[in-house]
Amino acid sequence: MNKIVGKEYLSDKVVKFEIEAPLIAKSRKAGHFVIVRIGKKGERVPYTIASADPQKGTITLVVQNVGKSSGKFCELNVGDYITDLVGPLGKATHIENFGTVVCAGGGVGIAPMLPIIEAMKKAGNKVIAVLAARTKELVILENEVRQFADEVIIMTDDGSYGKKGLITNGVEEVIQREKVDLCVTIGPAIMMKFVSELTKKYNIQTIASLNTIMVDGTGMCGACRVTVGGKTKFVCVDGPEFDAHQVDFDEMLMRLKAYN
Amino acid sequence: MPSKEYLQAERNQPWREALRKTMKNKERTDLPRVKMPEQPPEVRIHNFREVNLGLTPEQALAESHRCLDCVDPTCITGCPVEINIPKFIKNIERGEILEAAKTLKETNALPAVCGRVCPQERQCESQCFYVQKLKKQAVAIGYLERFAADYERESGHISIPETAPANGIKIAVAGSGPAGLAFAGDMAKMGYDVTVFEALHELGGVLRYGIPEFRLPNTIVEVEIEGLKKMGVKFVTNCIVGKTISQEDLKEMGYRGLFIGSGAGLPNFMHIPGENLIGVMSCNEYLTRVNLMQAADPESDTPIHRGKKVAVIGGGNTAMDAVRTARRLGAEKAMIVYRRSEEEMPARIEEVKHAKEEGVEFFTLHNPLRYEGDENGHVQRMLLQRMKLGEPDASGRRRPIPIEGDTLWVDVDEVIVSVGVSPNPLIPSSFAGLEVTPHGTIVVDGETMQTSVEYIFAGGDIVRGGATVILAMGDGRKAAKGMDAWLKKTL
Numbered sequence A: 001m002n003k004i005v006g007k008e009y010l011s012d013k014v015v016k017f018e019i020e021a022p023l024i025a026k027s028r029k030a031g032h033f034v035i036v037r038i039g040k041k042g043e044r045v046p047y048t049i050a051s052a053d054p055q056k057g058t059i060t061l062v063v064q065n066v067g068k069s070s071g072k073f074c075e076l077n078v079g080d081y082i083t084d085l086v087g088p089l090g091k092a093t094h095i096e097n098f099g100t101v102v103c104a105g106g107g108v109g110i111a112p113m114l115p116i117i118e119a120m121k122k123a124g125n126k127v128i129a130v131l132a133a134r135t136k137e138l139v140i141l142e143n144e145v146r147q148f149a150d151e152v153i154i155m156t157d158d159g160s161y162g163k164k165g166l167i168t169n170g171v172e173e174v175i176q177r178e179k180v181d182l183c184v185t186i187g188p189a190i191m192m193k194f195v196s197e198l199t200k201k202y203n204i205q206t207i208a209s210l211n212t213i214m215v216d217g218t219g220m221c222g223a224c225r226v227t228v229g230g231k232t233k234f235v236c237v238d239g240p241e242f243d244a245h246q247v248d249f250d251e252m253l254m255r256l257k258a259y260n
Numbered sequence B: 001m002p003s004k005e006y007l008q009a010e011r012n013q014p015w016r017e018a019l020r021k022t023m024k025n026k027e028r029t030d031l032p033r034v035k036m037p038e039q040p041p042e043v044r045i046h047n048f049r050e051v052n053l054g055l056t057p058e059q060a061l062a063e064s065h066r067c068l069d070c071v072d073p074t075c076i077t078g079c080p081v082e083i084n085i086p087k088f089i090k091n092i093e094r095g096e097i098l099e100a101a102k103t104l105k106e107t108n109a110l111p112a113v114c115g116r117v118c119p120q121e122r123q124c125e126s127q128c129f130y131v132q133k134l135k136k137q138a139v140a141i142g143y144l145e146r147f148a149a150d151y152e153r154e155s156g157h158i159s160i161p162e163t164a165p166a167n168g169i170k171i172a173v174a175g176s177g178p179a180g181l182a183f184a185g186d187m188a189k190m191g192y193d194v195t196v197f198e199a200l201h202e203l204g205g206v207l208r209y210g211i212p213e214f215r216l217p218n219t220i221v222e223v224e225i226e227g228l229k230k231m232g233v234k235f236v237t238n239c240i241v242g243k244t245i246s247q248e249d250l251k252e253m254g255y256r257g258l259f260i261g262s263g264a265g266l267p268n269f270m271h272i273p274g275e276n277l278i279g280v281m282s283c284n285e286y287l288t289r290v291n292l293m294q295a296a297d298p299e300s301d302t303p304i305h306r307g308k309k310v311a312v313i314g315g316g317n318t319a320m321d322a323v324r325t326a327r328r329l330g331a332e333k334a335m336i337v338y339r340r341s342e343e344e345m346p347a348r349i350e351e352v353k354h355a356k357e358e359g360v361e362f363f364t365l366h367n368p369l370r371y372e373g374d375e376n377g378h379v380q381r382m383l384l385q386r387m388k389l390g391e392p393d394a395s396g397r398r399r400p401i402p403i404e405g406d407t408l409w410v411d412v413d414e415v416i417v418s419v420g421v422s423p424n425p426l427i428p429s430s431f432a433g434l435e436v437t438p439h440g441t442i443v444v445d446g447e448t449m450q451t452s453v454e455y456i457f458a459g460g461d462i463v464r465g466g467a468t469v470i471l472a473m474g475d476g477r478k479a480a481k482g483m484d485a486w487l488k489k490t491l
């Protein structure tokens, strides 16, 4: 049982939680995630660790209310307990000084991008964050991102904030302007697919963090499997980050609909 | 093997001598073997309750008469934890059922589990005098074991093994499957301060997430774990050794030894076209959804496909468990697809029999080649290759070979792939210096179960790469002995 010690609405449907988890706070790295279960009948659902405070012994999760389980999560308040929480899971992001890194985060994908932006900056990279959302209210964590990114480009579908357009427009603008050494993309699968297609055209190495359906998160069930470079990989143990140009996004998009 | 002298001394106890004289051996061997009462197939396919109902006291008594209390009880050699089989059976015969249960617990921490899931026909019962010399059906050792263990549990007089005075030495266990539980029990008996860390949110390993309720009810496992708690064993769920706590953390926390019983959790796939379609999944995923996550319960948030035409690929216990589960979840057509013949099936005979009674169809000597889906990517049909048996391979089983050009399409809406598991690489990859085989199993000393890292011992499926509950427990016990000896030497 892990206690919720902080709750903040980043938008109508996006909640930031601070949760007591001292062991995880100490051992987690950028890119890691946890599996959460709410209630005795709850399912096991993955969320990326957006940040952690080892001194306080807490981790931060940013949860977008998209359905049943995330909805139950968002109803919890400070002082409530999370029935089960396990982690850190997955492989940590490979961080080094690549040069110029474009971090393309869409929607709730901005949250898991935050620790990567921070780590990439600290490793000496020039970090350009491209944040995209449908509309102004859904652009989350802008201030936090600004603390670490050298530049922040905001794109909204409806033009209500930043520039009007898709995330790919923002990324392409940077690519045409300067040399990009690495692109990291996190967001809805369809968005990552298009970012990947774009950077492939320009031959820019790209990492995507995949958000497949999971059960155990430890490599035991294979629910999370995807095809990468023609081989079956388990996102929870082999990922969640993969070479985006090798990922079969169409298969992944299909598999995400397994229980809809 | 327990020493001959010890077995002899026990056998020479006056009560046993007296008991042997109450009946002629001829009378004993003329008795028929009991039949396990079962839920009728047409009833049980609509529920998840246990299929085997357990012997009645009268049946248990009748069966106990069959055991000849042999001078040389060969049955014991067939039991990986060397239960004193005649002693426990004779205790049933004289009506001392709680004593029988105690005898079981001398060497087996989970008798109610083993009585249910051991492949007895290949272990203890295969070595019974009846089979070896009389060519008759073995004494029903497993049924009797279950009877005594259930009797004890239901009586409420569960004996908690005595523990030596606490020695304050902290020992960690990774994994709460049978290997970890057996290890923890033996170490606690010796006075160690044992903590079991489990990655999942429930305890028991495969006993919990793999083997279904209708073969092994969760309450049985829970009661056994309660027993360990009473002996002072501590349990921490949601904690992955190597991830949540590292090698260094364990040292910092003061643990002097670690036992790894992390199982063989990685499901194998066949890597054939269409295997990633929706509705195709590993047996682990299917059984975990149903057993661990209770997906069949309408109140549970975890979803499950309820296929009408379900194919399970494989012929092991896991495959039988999955296909019988599918039947209970409403499959009208539930199929086993296995590339060899029924004779080569690794599943327990009882499971195959039960599956057939429940209307499961067997496509033996068939192997899937590909799956095809509908426009939404949901599996729709599978192409099967007919096979025949060729020469025996390295394992001694006849090798299945395809019959060229002989294929058929079968409609399916769910496919469960049950073609074995590999060791989970999680622990080996996070512990520096831990030697593993090319198959990913951890290398240990066969006697002590010590790994290449001095303070780490290992056992069960992570060492064997997939075996049985009782072998995993045997490993746990050996490792406890090994670690105790090593600690005494080094501390």
Ligand SMILES: Cc1cc2nc3c(=O)[nH]c(=O)nc-3n(C[C@H](O)[C@H](O)[C@H](O)COP(=O)(O)OP(=O)(O)OC[C@H]3O[C@@H](n4cnc5c(N)ncnc54)[C@H](O)[C@@H]3O)c2cc1C
Pocket: A033, A043, A044, A045, A046, A047, A048, A049, A061, A062, A063, A064, A065, A066, A067, A068, A069, A070, A071, A108, A111, A112, A210, A211, A212, A213, A214, A215, A240, A259, A260, B301, B302, B303
């Ligand atoms: C590695 C990883 C990191 C993630 N990080 C975040 C994050 O930081 N913040 C965030 O908001 N979201 C994150 N997600 C996505 C999040 O897990 C899903 O949004 C969430 O599971 C949806 O559940 P739901 O019941 O609310 O949605 P619904 O739309 O109601 O889901 C319908 C059904 O689909 C299944 N399902 C869909 N996605 C998943 C999943 N990922 N795991 C298990 N079952 C699933 C469930 O069975 C569910 O019942 C992450 C996913 C992954 C794999």
Ligand SMILES: Cc1cc2nc3c(=O)[nH]c(=O)nc-3n(C[C@H](O)[C@H](O)[C@H](O)COP(=O)(O)OP(=O)(O)OC[C@H]3O[C@@H](n4cnc5c(N)ncnc54)[C@H](O)[C@@H]3O)c2cc1C
Pocket: B117, B118, B119, B174, B175, B176, B177, B178, B179, B180, B197, B198, B199, B200, B204, B205, B206, B207, B210, B211, B212, B239, B240, B241, B242, B261, B262, B263, B264, B265, B287, B317, B318, B319, B321, B348, B424, B426, B427, B459, B460, B461, B462, B466, B467, B468, B469, B470, B472
């Ligand atoms: C469906 C099915 C049916 C079976 N039927 C039978 C049968 O009828 N008879 C029989 O004898 N055998 C049967 N078996 C085989 C038997 O269950 C296994 O051989 C046995 O459970 C192995 O025990 P174990 O303790 O090594 O591992 P497991 O039972 O696999 O337990 C390992 C535990 O360790 C946990 N773990 C893994 N990594 C970590 C970590 N890093 N930190 C903490 N915890 C961790 C896992 O979550 C798991 O709970 C069956 C297996 C399956 C899957």
Ligand code: SF4
Pocket: B078, B079, B080, B081, B082, B083, B085, B108, B114, B115, B118, B120, B123, B124, B125, B141, B142, B145, B470
């Ligand atoms: S533990 Fe298993 S092998 Fe040993 S006697 Fe019992 S049923 Fe037989």
Ligand code: SF4
Pocket: B066, B067, B068, B069, B070, B073, B074, B075, B076, B085, B086, B127, B128, B129, B130, B139, B141
């Ligand atoms: S071999 Fe068979 S008859 Fe002999 S003691 Fe063992 S169970 Fe009894």
Ligand code: FES
Pocket: A213, A214, A215, A216, A217, A218, A219, A220, A221, A222, A223, A224, A225, A234, A235, A236, A237
């Ligand atoms: S979630 Fe089960 S293997 Fe990845």
